[in-house]
Every structure is written in structure tokens, then in C-alpha cells.
Amino acid sequence: MLGKLGSRLGIGLLKLFAILPYGLVARFGDGLGWLLYQIPSSRKRVVHTNLRLCFPEWSDEKREEIAGLHFRHAIRSYVERSFQWFASAKKFEKIVEVDSEVDLTDPNMPPTLLLGLHFVGIEAGSMAINYALGRTCGSLYQPFSNPEFEAAAKAGRSRFGAELASRADSARVVLRWLREKKPVMLGADMDYGMRNSTFVPFFGVPACTLTAVGRLAKVGHAQVLPFIGEVLPNYKGYRLKVFKPWDNYPTGDDEQDARRMNAFLEEQIPRIPEQYYWVHKRFKTRPPGEPSVY
Template identity: 50%
Template sequence: MKNSTLTALLSGLLRGLSALPYGLVARLGEALGSLLYLIPGKRRHILHTNLRLCFPEQSEAQRERLARASFQHVIRSYLERGLQWYGSAQAITDRMELDSAIDLQDRYDQPTIFLGFHFAAIEAVCMYYSIRHPVASIYTPMSDAVTEAISRERRARFGTTMIPRHGSARDILNVLKSGTPIMLAADMDFGLRDSVFVPFFGVQACTLTAVSRLAHLSGARVVPFVSEVLPGYRGYKLRIYPALPSFPSGDVRADALAMNQFLEARIRETPDQYYWVHRRFKRRPQGEAPVY
């Protein structure tokens, strides 16, 4: 099947989901997640491995419940892309609560890097912010060409400037210095280049140093934000925290550890909403065996 046909089919499916009541789509996503969780596969193996490494103090039964709930959130988030990518600005705004520790405005006195993390509602809160304020987003291109084409177009539909992760550092710095904030996520294993190994839940994790380097070069403050799926199918919450203190510190390893420690604390608040299906510990320090 040609890519154009697949694009049309996926686009049509998401458009259809965007027309359904939010609560219905959320429940369908949870039900589908429960069903797919029963099927052994690579993502379920990654999920269980991550939870075993990060929560060794939990029993097998506790980790099993957490794994099932996490998988439900992951699949639900995919179906909710319909609202996020094709729903109206008003529909997205109506489903969002905002709790910000900083004064949000179109332009900032200081360059700003919004540091996000892969929780289930990250897509929703980023779309919401782009409705309200100019923003640029550093994104990782998807391996599937069909999904990549749709996601890039739909994420930019409210004016977001999309910058690929391997794009020009000069372009990124120019955006920051222009007064437009940049959103990025740095909680995945993107390879050994510009990364260091620091603990994450007590496990050495390959962690990007790009955030502290960009902050150093641009003079930007680094403002973390977290997304939350609200109970009762009410929608989402965007929590924006104060800028990380003394960041960058001049020590990229210390900065990477500070990011991981902040993320750990937030994960412990809603552990089932984090994307544990990513291979966070894909690369290991020299001499350590693979975990997956």
C-alpha cells in the first residue's frame, strides 16, 4: 500500500476519533490497552524490564499492576491523538487545566527552554501551549514515514516552529535569542554523542547534555514542565515549575543528574503515566551487559 494511501487512512481514523466524545475515546483506549497487554511482545518486555530495574523494592504483583496501568495509558494516548491533532483549539483548551509557577507571556525577558518529559499527556499539553503562545519544538523524527508526515504537520498547525533534533544548533540559538521559547524532551537514550551516564532510579542511564549546553550558549533558563492525565476523564493538566536552580552549573554531568532527579520525583507522583515502553537503558556503560 502506498504511503499516500496509508496517510489518508491514518488521517481519516484520527479525524474520526476527534469527532467522538473525549470520555468515550479515553475508555476505548484503556480497553484496547488492556487487550493488547495480554499479547506478549517487545514493548511489554521493555516495560517489565524498566519497572524491574527502577522499582526493585516493589513486589511482582505491584509491578504487574503498574505495568498494566502504564500500558493502558500508552494506548489511550495514541487514540487521543485524534483530539490533539485534529480537534479544534477550543476543544483542546476545554480539556486542559494549567498550573504555572512562572508568568506566561508571548515574549520573555530571558531566553527560555521548556524541558518536558514523556508522560502520557505530553502531546496534549504541548499542543495546548502552542495555541496560547508562540513556541518552537525540537522533535525526533519518527521511523515510520506516514506517521512522521502527519505528526509534523499537525503539531505545527497552531504555529509551532518544528526543528528536527539533528538540526542546526545555530538555528536553535537564533530562535532562543529571538524571544521564542523552545520545548524539548531529554529523557530518552539518544546515543553516546553529547551524553553522559548518570543515575536514573539508581541505574546508570545515558543522558543528554544538550540541555545544559544550549542553556550555557544562549543564557536561557531551563523551565521543566510535566503533563498529567486527570482522573474521571476530565482531560489533562499542564504543570509548569520554577526554572531549575543554578542550571547550567558549568558541569554537564551534574546538570544531567539534576534533570534525572527532577524527573524521578515527578514519576513517583504518577508512575503509571510515564512512558516505560521506551528503552531508557538501551546503551550501557562499558563492561555492563545489555538489559533488554
């Protein structure tokens, strides 16, 4: 009972934030992130471990700076779900600018996989793509374990035309969507375990990486458009950055295709290192015989 009450209070708070000025909500989330970073926690240790593995050349001072900024961004992104799920379309449109190298409104767009990369703005970026497309878009997502938050998230994420499906149903549903000529949005740059994955380098560290993107693109004859939701400075909102389709992809080699995604991330993360999702245990699954790094 307490869990249900707490969930309803949390959702109610997000709905309240949605009617407040965006700058105020963003600053609150930023301050809350700063405060929580001062408290020792397992997630704080995960951030430092990831940064130490990926950027061994950085000084301790730089890692500390980026870790603190990232924690603030991560907590702020949760608070800003208020605008993404509950604010009016007009208010949402005002906080997102679109920078796309392709015409998202092209009615003749070929079968397309929209590859969302896990920067802290991925939620805003994903919803901005739904909004910009102006038509139904298939979207895979990881369900919440809490039923109240799951219902709120599904309603919020689908309000601009997204048709949602759990990752557990991915291959069958994605291929159906592609046959129906719907763009399909998915994320693949997280550690989901060894099923349908391979180990390829991520900043020189073996990382358990999904091979599903290349295989789905091959079977569905689809192009792959990576996109990033970037947080703009000075609490101005987000930029949805959509890149050109990857050339010569897929190759048919699962390992090479998985490496392509990680190599692309290695190009993009140094631009805004504090915004990549370092609170995730990216190296949780280790190659056989290797000890845990967390």
C-alpha cells in the same frame, strides 16, 4: 502501496475520533491498551524490565499493576493524538487545564528552554504550551519514518504556533530561536545513544543521558522550565504542569547538569508512576562492558 493506504486509513481514523466526544475516545484507547497488554510482546517486556530496575523494592504484584496501567495510558495517548492534532482549538482547550508556576504570557520572559519530560501526556502538554504562550514557540521533535504520519504530525503540532525542527538540527536552530527571543521546547530524558551524552544514575541505574540541555542553556543564556503533561482521572483530559525555573542551572558541569534532570524525574515519577514512558528502552545504551538489560 499497502503501507501508504494503511497510513491514510490510520490518519482518517484519527480525524474521525477528533469529531467524537472526548470521553468516548479516551475510553476506547484505554480499552485497547488493556486488550493489547494481554498479548505477550517485546514492549511489555521492556516495561517490566524498566520497572524492575527502577523499583526493586516493589512487589511483583505492584509492578504488574503499574505495568498494566501504563500500557493502557500509552496506547490511549496514541489514540488521543486525534484530539491533539485534528480537533478544533475550542475542543482541545476544554480537555486541558494549565497549572503554571510562571506567567507563560509574560512578554518580557527571558530566553527560555521548555523541558518536556516524557510522561504519556507529553504530546498534549507540548501543544498546550504552544496554545498558552499565544506566540511562536520553537520546538524540537523526532520525525516519523512514515511520510504520511510525518506530514500529519507536523501540521498538527504546529497549528498553535509552533515552529518545528528535527532533533538532527538541534543546536544551531535552538540558538537561533533563542536569539529571536522565542521560547524553545525540547525533550531530553530518553536514550539517544552516546553522542553528547553521559552516564548518570536514574533510580540508581546508570542511564545514558543527554547533556544538551545544560550546554544550550549556558550558550543561550536561557532559563530552564520543566513541564509535565499529566493525565487527569475519570477521562477528564490533561493538566499541563509547568514548574519554576531551575535555580543555579546550568552549572557548567555536564555530568552534574544531566544528573539534575534525572533527580527531578526521580521526584516527580513516584506521584504518577504509571504515566512515565516505561515502554521506552531507557537503559538501551550500557556503560562499556555491561551486557544489555533488555
